[in-house]
Amino acid sequence: MIKALTTAYTMLSKHGFADIMQNSVTGEKSLHATAFFDKEETICCFAADQVLELPTYLTVQTGENRHITLQPEFLQYINHSCNPNVFFNTTTMELVALKEIQPGDELLFFYPSTEWDMVQPFDCYCSSSNCLHRIKGAAHLSETEAAQYRLTDFIHEQLQKRTKK
Numbered sequence: 001m002i003k004a005l006t007t008a009y010t011m012l013s014k015h016g017f018a019d020i021m022q023n024s025v026t027g028e029k030s031l032h033a034t035a036f037f038d039k040e041e042t043i044c045c046f047a048a049d050q051v052l053e054l055p056t057y058l059t060v061q062t063g064e065n066r067h068i069t070l071q072p073e074f075l076q077y078i079n080h081s082c083n084p085n086v087f088f089n090t091t092t093m094e095l096v097a098l099k100e101i102q103p104g105d106e107l108l109f110f111y112p113s114t115e116w117d118m119v120q121p122f123d124c125y126c127s128s129s130n131c132l133h134r135i136k137g138a139a140h141l142s143e144t145e146a147a148q149y150r151l152t153d154f155i156h157e158q159l160q161k162r163t164k165k
């Protein structure tokens with residue numbers, strides 16, 4: 001942890017249980033835990049700041065044509081990974097630890113766990129053994145891929161509609 005902090009990251013700001021860090025090489029911002037969280041522990045609650053009909057790169061999808069910006073705002077710095085350690089439960093509005101998180105760990109969520117059909121797909125370089133490489137939203141996951149992840153109730157509903165078609 002210390003090595004990563006001193007070689008690659010600059011701390012931008014502190015937010016209680018997490019710090020916003022910036023990668024000195026790529027300039028990418030990320031959110032890192034400052035405390036230990038157990039698997040299934042609620043890290044914090046979140047709320048909708050703005051509710052939008054169309055997604056932006058900062059929004060989290062909570063329903064069809066319903067996309068929220070996050071409050072607390074610093075949660076927007078949680079980046080994508082195909083091997084996530086947190087989950088945005090948009091039913092209970094809680095950010096949940098999917099596995100044990102150590103102080104210093106980057107908080108990462110699986111974008112398709114909340115996003116159905118992304119307007120701005122991107123290439124993933126998370127280097128997880130199960131990396132999907134192209135992230136386009138849950139609508140583009142196979143049943144096998146979808147089964148590997150915790151997904152929001154909204155995404156489960158969409159997947160059920162998809163199989164009925």
Ligand SMILES: [Zn+2]
Nearest residue numbers: 082124126131
């Ligand atoms: Zn990946």
